[in-house]
Amino acid sequence: MNLLSLVLIMPLVGFLASLTIPRRFPQNSRAWALAVSLATFAQSLILLSQFNRNVAGDQFTMDIPWIPAPNIHFHVAADGISLWLVLLSTFLTPICVLISWKQVQDRVKEFFAFLLLLEFGLVGVFIAQDLFLFFVFWEISLVPMYFLIGIWGHARRIYAAVKFFLYTMAGSVLMLGAIIYLYNRTGTFGYAAILDMLASGKLTFAPGEQMLLFLAFFLAFAIKVPIFPLHTWLPDAHVEAPTAGSVMLASVMLKMGTFGLLHYCLPMFPVASRRCAPWIAVLAIIGIIYGALVAMVQPNMKKLVAYSSVSHLGFVVLGIFSFTQMGLDGAVYQMLSHGITTGALFALVGFLYERRHSLEISGYGGVATEAPWLSTVFLIATLASLGLPLLNNFVGEFLVLQGTAITHFTWTVYAAIGVILSACYMLWMYQRVFYGATAADVKHYMPDLGLREWAAIVPLVVMMVWMGVYSQSFLPPVSKTTAHVLEQTHINVPERVELRQRPEVAHVR
Amino acid sequence: MSASFGASATDLVRFLPEIILTVMGTALMVLDPVLHKRASYAFGHLSIFALLAAIGGAVYAQTDPGTAFGGMLVVDGFATYFRVLVMVVGILCVLPSYGFLARQKAETSEYHALLLFSIAGQCMMAAANDLIIVFIGLEISSIASYVLAGYLRDDKRSNEAALKYFLLGSFATAFFLYGVAITYGTVGTVNLTAIRASLTGADAPPVVFITLAAALMFVGLGFKVSAAPFQIWAPDVYQGAPTPVAAFLSAGPKAAAFAVFLRIFLTAFGPIGSAWQPLVWMAALLSMTVGNFAALMQTNVKRMLGYSSIAHAGYVLVALTAQSDTGTAAAMFYLAAYALMNIGAFAVVSHVSGRGERYQSLDDLAGLGRKQPMMAAMLTIFLLSLIGVPLTGGFFGKFYIFKAALESHLVWLTVLGLLNSAVGAYYYLRILVMVYMHEPGEAALETEPLTPGFRLALILPALGTLFLGIFPTWVLDFAGKSATLAK
Numbered sequence: 001m002n003l004l005s006l007v008l009i010m011p012l013v014g015f016l017a018s019l020t021i022p023r024r025f026p027q028n029s030r031a032w033a034l035a036v037s038l039a040t041f042a043q044s045l046i047l048l049s050q051f052n053r054n055v056a057g058d059q060f061t062m063d064i065p066w067i068p069a070p071n072i073h074f075h076v077a078a079d080g081i082s083l084w085l086v087l088l089s090t091f092l093t094p095i096c097v098l099i100s101w102k103q104v105q106d107r108v109k110e111f112f113a114f115l116l117l118l119e120f121g122l123v124g125v126f127i128a129q130d131l132f133l134f135f136v137f138w139e140i141s142l143v144p145m146y147f148l149i150g151i152w153g154h155a156r157r158i159y160a161a162v163k164f165f166l167y168t169m170a171g172s173v174l175m176l177g178a179i180i181y182l183y184n185r186t187g188t189f190g191y192a193a194i195l196d197m198l199a200s201g202k203l204t205f206a207p208g209e210q211m212l213l214f215l216a217f218f219l220a221f222a223i224k225v226p227i228f229p230l231h232t233w234l235p236d237a238h239v240e241a242p243t244a245g246s247v248m249l250a251s252v253m254l255k256m257g258t259f260g261l262l263h264y265c266l267p268m269f270p271v272a273s274r275r276c277a278p279w280i281a282v283l284a285i286i287g288i289i290y291g292a293l294v295a296m297v298q299p300n301m302k303k304l305v306a307y308s309s310v311s312h313l314g315f316v317v318l319g320i321f322s323f324t325q326m327g328l329d330g331a332v333y334q335m336l337s338h339g340i341t342t343g344a345l346f347a348l349v350g351f352l353y354e355r356r357h358s359l360e361i362s363g364y365g366g367v368a369t370e371a372p373w374l375s376t377v378f379l380i381a382t383l384a385s386l387g388l389p390l391l392n393n394f395v396g397e398f399l400v401l402q403g404t405a406i407t408h409f410t411w412t413v414y415a416a417i418g419v420i421l422s423a424c425y426m427l428w429m430y431q432r433v434f435y436g437a438t439a440a441d442v443k444h445y446m447p448d449l450g451l452r453e454w455a456a457i458v459p460l461v462v463m464m465v466w467m468g469v470y471s472q473s474f475l476p477p478v479s480k481t482t483a484h485v486l487e488q489t490h491i492n493v494p495e496r497v498e499l500r501q502r503p504e505v506a507h508v509r
Numbered sequence: 510m511s512a513s514f515g516a517s518a519t520d521l522v523r524f525l526p527e528i529i530l531t532v533m534g535t536a537l538m539v540l541d542p543v544l545h546k547r548a549s550y551a552f553g554h555l556s557i558f559a560l561l562a563a564i565g566g567a568v569y570a571q572t573d574p575g576t577a578f579g580g581m582l583v584v585d586g587f588a589t590y591f592r593v594l595v596m597v598v599g600i601l602c603v604l605p606s607y608g609f610l611a612r613q614k615a616e617t618s619e620y621h622a623l624l625l626f627s628i629a630g631q632c633m634m635a636a637a638n639d640l641i642i643v644f645i646g647l648e649i650s651s652i653a654s655y656v657l658a659g660y661l662r663d664d665k666r667s668n669e670a671a672l673k674y675f676l677l678g679s680f681a682t683a684f685f686l687y688g689v690a691i692t693y694g695t696v697g698t699v700n701l702t703a704i705r706a707s708l709t710g711a712d713a714p715p716v717v718f719i720t721l722a723a724a725l726m727f728v729g730l731g732f733k734v735s736a737a738p739f740q741i742w743a744p745d746v747y748q749g750a751p752t753p754v755a756a757f758l759s760a761g762p763k764a765a766a767f768a769v770f771l772r773i774f775l776t777a778f779g780p781i782g783s784a785w786q787p788l789v790w791m792a793a794l795l796s797m798t799v800g801n802f803a804a805l806m807q808t809n810v811k812r813m814l815g816y817s818s819i820a821h822a823g824y825v826l827v828a829l830t831a832q833s834d835t836g837t838a839a840a841m842f843y844l845a846a847y848a849l850m851n852i853g854a855f856a857v858v859s860h861v862s863g864r865g866e867r868y869q870s871l872d873d874l875a876g877l878g879r880k881q882p883m884m885a886a887m888l889t890i891f892l893l894s895l896i897g898v899p900l901t902g903g904f905f906g907k908f909y910i911f912k913a914a915l916e917s918h919l920v921w922l923t924v925l926g927l928l929n930s931a932v933g934a935y936y937y938l939r940i941l942v943m944v945y946m947h948e949p950g951e952a953a954l955e956t957e958p959l960t961p962g963f964r965l966a967l968i969l970p971a972l973g974t975l976f977l978g979i980f981p982t983w984v985l986d987f988a989g990k991s992a993t994l995a996k
Contacts, residue, residue, distance in 0.1 A: 023882075067982050069989065070912065107879075132908075136899035143898060146938075150946045158946050162938050169896075169934050173927035180912045180923075 003047050004060035004078055008123050010040045015116040026108035030101055033112035037094040044090040051083055053477045056484040072189055075130040080477030081332055082126040088339045089122045089252045096244035098456040099347050103354055111152055114144040122252050131179045132189040142168055153240040160240035167233040171223035178216035195267055214272035217265050224257030227317055228287035231310050238306035243350030250309050251343035255335050258316045267488035277321040285414045288314035292421035300359050301349045304429055311418050312338045318415055319400035322407055328482035330399025337392035344381040344460040351453055355446055366438030370446035375434045377457055382430045384464045386423040392467035523577035523584040525566035526592055527629045533559035534625035541618035549616035553607050556621040560596045567592040580700055583638040586991025590841055591635035591768040595761045598848050599628045602757040604966030605856040609753050612864045627653035631765035640689045640699040643769050650762055651678050658750040670749025677742045685729025691722040704777040720784045727788055733766035736826055737795040740819045747815030752862055756855030759818045760848040767825055767844055771837055782832050789830045796823030797929040804936045808871050810858050813936055820933055821847050827926050828910045836913040837992035842985055843910055846902030846977050853891040853970035857884055861952055868952035876949025881956055885944050887967040892937045894974045897930050902977030
């Protein structure tokens with residue numbers, strides 16, 4: 001049991017223990033979930049303090065055999081990217097507990113139990129170093145989210161939950177096929193071992209073979225990100241999920257997809273990744289602009305934030321497939337920033353919903369006069385989301401655009417349109433909800449932030465500013481790891497798909 | 510080949526499970542007048558005792574493996590695995606039967622006796638090394654099952670199920686018998702090992718006859734495992750048969766038939782594998798597709814599980830198509846996982862269905878999560894396993910099957926099978942939606958509290974399902990070692 005595996009195990013133990021809490025003490029379930037998630041977060045902070053920032057490879061490795069034949073290991077470790085994603089998960093879980101404290105009144109015990117199980121699955125996805133184990137966590141995380149949406153969601157929750165489950169499942173079965181195929185080729189599920197074989201030339205893929213394997217992985221990740229046109233499950237799931245579900249979904253679960261692209265697709269299938277990069281970039285740009293345009297016309301706040309996620313994650317994908325150091329750094333930074341900012345936005349929309357039981361923009365107006373603090377915090381999150389300098393999203397988006405500009409300036413131009421549009425839809429929504437004449441309903445009942453809500457939102461605001469002002473606290477370990485990934489994408493790559501070449505040339509034999 | 514029937518002590522030990530089951534089954538019928546009025550629960554106790562004793566017998570026989578009765582029967586790891594499996598299935602079906610029979614006011618000894626006879630037949634099938642023994646085992650198992658399917662005499666659907674099962678089952682058996690006859694006519698033996706030897710020898714008979722024989726047996730066995738296109742009977746029978754019997758039919762006879770399937774096709778017809786592989790390939794794909802897509806449209810839970818069992822037969826056929834030891838081991842593992850999860854799911858349905866099996870529709874499960882949280886949680890485990898979510902036996906089984914298929918370069922079958930399992934997720938999710946995301950209906954409100962026996966009938970398979978998913982090594986090891994069939 002090392003530090004890292006403790007972070008993984010604690011939520012699971014918390015989940016199992018919470019099942020024994022009698023149903024008639026809902027308060028105990030809440031308190032237990034808070035205690036466990038806070039303890040897990042504290043544990044992950046210890047992890048952070050012990051992390052060696054000057055090393056690129058995996059740290060806190062724990063590798064014990066699980067099943068001898070086929071050779072499956074319980075192998076976990078963290079690198080500079082997964083470390084932050086683990087922290088993002090453990091940071092947001094206690095916040096989710098807090099924002100659900102009052103909102104969830106029905107089947108309380110199950111709700112908080114599922115939240116802990118979700119944390120277990122998410123942390124596991126980011127630290128698994130065995131492909132089989134990775135797949136196990138990938139699927140496990142589906143189950144609690146399915147129930148969170150389906151049981152505690154809004155009116156069309158069942159449709160949304162089933163759609164969410166089936167989309168992800170359909171995408172991931174082919175990835176399972178590819179994982180088994182890799183095992184049959186290499187005799188191991190160990191990710192590091194497979195990469196070693198690739199690096200030493202012991203394992204090579206024929207071009208067609210590599211492309212099919214890449215696509216099998218890519219489809220699973222693309223659905224999760226989601227990349228246009230596979231995004232249709234996302235607005236449904238976000239809108240129908242309870243607040244905590246939306247937060248976890250947007251902030252952490254979507255990152256499973258982008259993390260997968262970066263961590264698995266690029267290093268394992270460099271040639272296919274580079275071949276497909278132009279196409280994927282086009283889809284990412286379509287996603288950026290389309291997501292922004294659709295967000296603009298949404299009458300529903302949650303739906304607006306959901307479509308803004310499609311747009312923001314387009315930047316992440318673009319950054320990843322720019323194959324530049326800055327692009328990759330920016331992509332990871334944008335993943336973390338989006339987690340914080342969008343999490344805060346969903347939480348704040350949830351606060352509004354708790355007060356007025358409406359998600360419609362038209363149901364609000366003039367909230368700023370009634371609840372000034374809520375409005376201020378909301379404004380900060382809005383500004384962060386639209387990429388204002390000195391707030392977190394700016395750093396990520398800037399790096400992505402700069403990195404992309406090095407190789408493909410046209411991509412940057414189109415993607416930058418998304419930045420402008422995001423200012424439009426976010427500010428327009430803010431204006432309609434918080435300014436203007438105070439709606440009668442709002443006047444009727446709109447208390448300002450309570451203590452519990454402050455406790456939930458302040459850490460997020462602090463992070464937004466911190467990440468915006470001093471990115472050096474976060475970037476160095478990320479850069480170390482992305483540089484390593486970038487190096488791996490040069491292995492066995494023929495000259496003709498080398499960097500800086502025009503994409504059309506890449507397709508000529 | 511001269512089978513001498515002067516049974517030696519070794520022969521009898523190797524035949525121990527069947528002997529125990531038959532003797533106890535007969536004893537139950539004799540005891541009926543004594544126990545019937547006073548203590549009908551004793552029938553259940555006795556049959557569980559019989560099954561436990563027979564498991565002991567099977568394990569004891571395994572300590573000294575080998576053939577019996579002049580090579581007609583063989584006790585090896587493979588046989589013992591399936592013997593134990595069908596007897597565990599038997600126990601898991603007897604447990605929910607207590608409450609079920611009491612609710613239907615139909616507690617008699619013949620129910621349990623028939624169950625024991627059927628299992629005795631299946632044990633014989635598992636250990637058969639001779640087509641005639643296979644046939645005898647098949648008949649013993651089937652005839653008892655036909656009666657069990659129609660056990661609720663006053664229920665129209667139960668009668669229909671029995672008749673349909675009987676008529677189509679007899680047809681299938683006839684096909685199988687034709688296959689046996691042609692095999693005997695071509696190679697002059699019905700012993701599996703001897704058939705294999707004569708197919709590999711220098712003067713091997715024309716492949717066309719032996720392929721025809723294999724095809725005919727394939728039809729017969731395809732019916733028994735409810736593989737498409739011979740699956741028509743399955744949904745009707747599973748829907749009409751009393752629920753614990755349906756659970757039994759979907760697990761026990763199927764496992765035994767698959768044991769025979771593997772043994773005949775890999776041992777006897779192994780040398781002509783390339784000739785029959787396309788048949789199995791198509792049946793596998795067809796079963797998965799037909800089963801999953803038809804299940805999507807069902808509103809009756811038992812019927813839905815019926816179609817799902819067709820799909821699961823398809824997955825096992827994928828393992829057979831692989832024609833490798835890994836494939837055999839995968840099939841063995843999957844059948845165990847499948848038996849546990851399917852019986853568990855049927856047990857829940859049987860409890861909810863209430864007196865006269867009124868509540869069988871999907872809607873009747875509404876709100877079960879609120880009224881019966883424990884039962885709903887167990888059902889969730891079974892359904893997640895049927896979907897193939899990791900940490901359950903169902904996932905690991907599927908993983909292992911597709912691994913075997915890819916090893917044998919069946920890429921397309923694997924891709925189509927994996928996509929099929931995603932389709933399958935939809936209808937299992939429909940059940941979960943009902944259980945957790947709707948308010949309790951009449952059925953959930955009327956559900957009786959759980960008896961200790963029934964609790965056991967839920968907890969044991971649930972624990973088993975999780976065990977197979979998290980620690981598959983133990984079973985996998987044994988399956989892997991036993992998969993090397995006599996060649």
